[in-house]
Amino acid sequence: MSEIRKLIGEALADIVRDARSGGPRVSVGLMAMGSELGAEELAKGAEMAQENFRMLEVVMIGPKVPGFGKLSWIETPDCEEDVAKAMEAAIADGRISGAVALHYPFPLGVTTIGRVVTPGKGKPMIIASSTGTSAVYRVEAMIRNTLYGIAAAKSLGIENPTVGILNVEGAQLVFKALNSLREKGYPIAFGASVRKDGGAVLRGNDILAGAVDVCVTDTLTGNVLMKLFSSFTTGGSYESLGWGYGPSAGEGWKKVISIISRASGAPVIAGALEYTARVISGGLPDKVADEVASAKKAGLDAVLEGLAPKAPCAESVIQPPPAEPTDEEIHGVDVLAVEDGVKVLWKEGIYAESSMGCTGPVIKVPAKHLEKAEEILKGSGYL
CATH class of the missing domain: 3.40.718.10 (Isopropylmalate Dehydrogenase)
Incomplete structure (x- = not known):
């Protein structure tokens, strides 16, 4: 009977707490060690977060810091590996819905x-x-x-x-x-x-x-x-x-x-x-x-x-046509491909130069060739 009363009391306490905070609380774990500023700084941040955001419950994970007993704790030995394991376990069993960590081995992607x-x-x-x-x-x-x-x-x-x-x-x-x-x-x-x-x-x-x-x-x-x-x-x-x-x-x-x-x-x-x-x-x-x-x-x-990277043009076999005044700019070619784009135009008999504009790389061409140059670059995948 005492166990039932305890469970009922805890449930009522949760209901009162949720009502006061405006809804169900979100439990977020926080690694309690590893900061260059000390574990106390982490605990202070946790207290500040709960004061500012009533729907948040911070669960400290690590060696308990004296003076911060009002926070919820999952205590571990003074070892970052143990803290990491405890954090993963707390996420897996639903004790916390997410976590704030000082480091984490995210997979590629x-x-x-x-x-x-x-x-x-x-x-x-x-x-x-x-x-x-x-x-x-x-x-x-x-x-x-x-x-x-x-x-x-x-x-x-x-x-x-x-x-x-x-x-x-x-x-x-x-x-x-x-x-x-x-x-x-x-x-x-x-x-x-x-x-x-x-x-x-x-x-x-x-x-x-x-x-x-x-x-x-x-x-x-x-x-x-x-x-x-x-x-x-x-x-x-x-x-x-x-x-x-x-x-x-x-x-x-x-x-x-x-x-x-x-x-x-x-x-x-x-x-x-x-x-x-x-x-x-x-x-x-x-x-x-x-x-x-x-x-x-x-x-x-x-x-x-x-968008996969393209193989570069063979520079030795492409020579520029006779130079002409370049009074138009073509924007939108990636900086890593701009030189290859210039050579593509050379191959088609259009004189072109690479340059750097205020918003990124540009290919400069004579005005009379602008439309054709854009068509060539689009057809080759540079635009």
């Missing part, structure tokens, strides 16, 4: 979607992506990062997130691929640069201003951006701003595991826990599956197959 505070207007912006590897080839990875970034935004309640592509290598190819998917029915909303000429390809000004909801980039660049945005006021030793490196996303991936760094301070730890709880509540894995299915319906697989 899984990446994390970061979120930062942009300093221009204090606007949140998603960085897709920040750790992990969504694909080996940069352009494919950035296209997949777009889908996962949109899914993360939608799981946060942003119904129609605006998307921009950071002007790194491959940006023009990514834009054209995404635009092709849009033309075939994939619903993507491109944002616009704050610069006078606009466009969905973003420069530094745009990410400082938070011009879009989702900034697409390669993971290494995204990782650098996360560190800059989170610690530019502290000199880099303490990450004080933002929501961390974000939750994991990938085709067929079901877990929600977010990443923080060893330099993440309590405010970022709290933000990461809240971000994780919100995307869990918003059904992030299901949102990812929806975006991938929608993109595949619009021809994603064919687009990715067509």
Whole structure:
């Protein structure tokens, strides 16, 4: 009888707790060791998160930190391997719905979607992506990062997130691929640069201003951006701003595991826990599956197959035709393929030069050959 009373009491306590917090609580695990700032900083972040977000229960995983007995704990020995095993077990048995970790061995195809505070207007912006590897080839990875970034935004309640592509290598190819998917029915909303000429390809000004909801980039660049945005006021030793490196996303991936760094301070730890709880509540894995299915319906697989790197032209057998004034520019050729594109035009008797414009590489041609040159480049797969 006493056991039944105990179970009834616990159930009633859960009902009262859920009513006070506005709904069912989301349990998120937090690795309690590994920070360069000490275990106390992690525990402080956990307390801060629960105070800021009433629907969150943080479950600390690791050696118990004195003075933080009010937090829920899964105690382990003082060993990172034991902490990792306990975290996996807690996810598997449903004790927690997701976790925030300082490191995690994501498989190829899984990446994390970061979120930062942009300093221009204090606007949140998603960085897709920040750790992990969504694909080996940069352009494919950035296209997949777009889908996962949109899914993360939608799981946060942003119904129609605006998307921009950071002007790194491959940006023009990514834009054209995404635009092709849009033309075939994939619903993507491109944002616009704050610069006078606009466009969905973003420069530094745009990410400082938070011009879009989702900034697409390669993971290494995204990782650098996360560190800059989170610690530019502290000199880099303490990450004080933002929501961390974000939750994991990938085709067929079901877990929600977010990443923080060893330099993440309590405010970022709290933000990461809240971000994780919100995307869990918003059904992030299901949102990812929806975006991938929608993109595949619009021809994603064919687009990715067509973007496979091309074999370079044999430079020794192609000589340029006589030089002419080049007063027109052709945009949209990837920086890694621009020299080969020039040689393709030479082979057809059109004089061309490669150059770098303000939004990326261009091929310069005489105005009288512009239309034909564009047709040749499109037919050869460069545009």
